[in-house]
Amino acid sequence: MMISPEKQQLIGVQVSTVTEEPLTRTIVTVGQITYDETRLARIQARVEGWIEQVFVDFTGKWVKKGQPLLSVYSPELLSTQRELLIAKRAKDSLGTSAFPEISANAQSLYEATRDRLRLWDISDGQIRELEKRGTPTRTMTLFAPVEGFVLTRNALRGQRITPEMELYTIADLSTIWVLADIYEYEVPLIHLGQPATMTFPYFPGKTFTGKVTFIYPQLDNQTRTLKVRLQFPNVDHQLKPDMYASVSFPIDYGRKLAVPESAVLDSGTRQIVFIAREDGHFEPRTVQLGAKVNDRFIIESGLTVGEKIVTSGNFLIDSESQLKAAMSGMTGHEH
Template identity: 60%
Template sequence: MITANGSNDGKTAELQEPDKLGTHEEVDFPAIEATPTAAELEALLSKPAPATDAVVVVVENDDRDVIIEPPLSATKKWPIVLAVLLVAVVGIAAIIYLQTRPQPVPTPKSVDLPTQTSTTTSGMPETAFKISPEKQQLIGVQYGTVEYQTISKSLRAVGKVAFDETKITRISPKVEGWIENVYVDFVGKLVKKGQPMISIYSPDLVQTQEEYLLAIKGRRQLGESPFAEAVNFSESLVQSTRRRLEFWDISEAQIRELEKRGTPNRAMTLYAPASGFVTARNAFPKQRVTPETELYAISDLSKVWVIADIYEFEAAEIKLGQPATVVLSPYPGREFQGKITYIFPQLDNTTRTLKVRVELANKGFELKPDMYADVILSMSYGRRLVVPQEAVMDSGAEQLVYVSLNDGYFEPRKVQLGAKVDNKFIVLAGLTEGERVVTSGNFLVDSESKLKSAGGGMGMPGMDMGGSGSKAGEKPSQQTQPQSQPTERKILYWYDPMNPANKSDKPGKAPDGMDLVPKYADNK
């Protein structure tokens, strides 16, 4: 600072610069004869100042000092302005560089491997993964609920009406002879029990009749004999001859008629032993017959069977005594009620079906053997936990459903299923009431799950399935299990896979739009 103060002669002052302390030089000021007035002082200050860095003039006048500091010179301002401009240019250049600099391509050595954590987030199962709401909407995810329901179903099978084999009667003669007359002469005729079938001439039968008549005559003659042995012998002879006639199916009425008539009958009539329809006939006039000859077969159709074919995978649901409803096309709108009376012990090797027998009452003989029928078996499972069929992904080895958790998380879960009822499965294990499961889009959800598992197993960064893992910008956690570090591979250059002649020393895109791929020194 340059200071002017009073001196002995009033004409000189001491000049001191702040940058050069202790340096003095003489400066001549106009002589001041007396205390200057304000006008004189203003005229004095209006004169040009000497070319110095800064001048401060202090005028002492009694009790006050006047200090004047003129502005800096142009030579002092230019360095400051240039420095400010330089700093601004450098800052702008740094910002532009950070925004436009190329991203480095990571080599196998520089890839950070994230940790496959045991849980996706706090409280979530280790297999859970997240799908963002936008991706769920894109996939078309829909949900169903696991709940308890009263379950029953109807199993339909095809069948055929058949004869009740326990009500088929086959007629054969018990004596050898010749047929005299045939009273039932066509198949399909309905006969009643005791109705005449044929008359047969048999020498053995005629001889037995004569022996019976003689035995009766002898019993009358010896009845008054004093010898008891003779009386008993005649009685036993009558009884043995009578039993022989009975064994040959000679009825009681025919025997009484023989006793009343007193002479043997040349031809004896055979009567129907049961009621039913004639299903087979082998009896013709003048035909010689033996005990091995089957003359008729009579089938009682008051009850019939329906033999139904049950598929192999449904065989376990069939039980004896199970009610069944039979529907036939000749009788639309009508239902015949029956029950299962027998389950065959072997599957049909050709159709791979299990045969079951349903027994039906057949009043009016409306059900004809060999008619085709639909058999409906009703099964009730009671109140059971069920899951929609669409939610189950069956790979053959296991059944899998995707359970919806909170905040967009999903869990693949193995389940144990029972019978399929309509469009639901009975749940034996793996699910609880009230859980939500994916019913639509589950194949794409399964793909997301496998992609997430594969990405986590290979340590691929960014495989968070729509934000399921860490937040953006967070570094993946360190691996809990040590992994072998890949060896560094040297990149020679980058080239276009469609046109290897196009090469570059850095990654980018080729003129044809393809991404450039690295060419390694080991040619792998």
């Protein structure tokens, strides 16, 4: 269809050239900080007994790895220490026995007693100290296996304890997890290892950088969103569990052939772009659309780089084209 330059100006026709261009967009959502579950330590005593002393006596306290938490009096542990000292003396005295079987039995008893102590979390260093001292210690001290903050404390002086009781929970917050929800149509754009940034209104000008470490397998049926887990470093412990943040995922599509959204007419059954010829002719072209990136559509097929397309006034061109087609049909019918 041909339209004169005057009419093009009247209906506001604007033309641009099809190009390949780098396309990026950003998915923005809300995230909630939580603990890194792989950095949680739950402290239990492996023996029955009574708490003699509590060295870490409130939640929220920062503890270093190896810091004493509490001491436990355990009759069973005390008797096993005595057994070890007896077994060591027997091993030492019978080690040079003329009867190899007696020497081997003494060694075996000694090793078995050491193993029992190890099962109760008595370290090799503590066992060596016991053997050097030659007398059993009345209490066993439990130490923090990691550095971090005390989340829970269920240890009270004089309390009777059993192996299944959880006495402390300690969280290493040097890294934290963030749980964020993304919409169903955004799911194909998110992948493991993908970088993300996080900002807070109360940390103006500061951006935290992390990455996607897990994508949950099931959508929320009510919200039609999928939960994504991210990991962020938190060396200075500025980030606290249960804080809310704005999380951004930069999406890079690479260089793609794309056109402005305004250039595409959608009839419901097909998508059309008008090609502008130099002689004033306009040709409707069916195109296959890819993803919409901001205000542009990626073109999968139907256009080539360098072609001129209508980006404004195309709706009026389409209306003019349909009107002329209708008029032509009526004229043909009259004849």
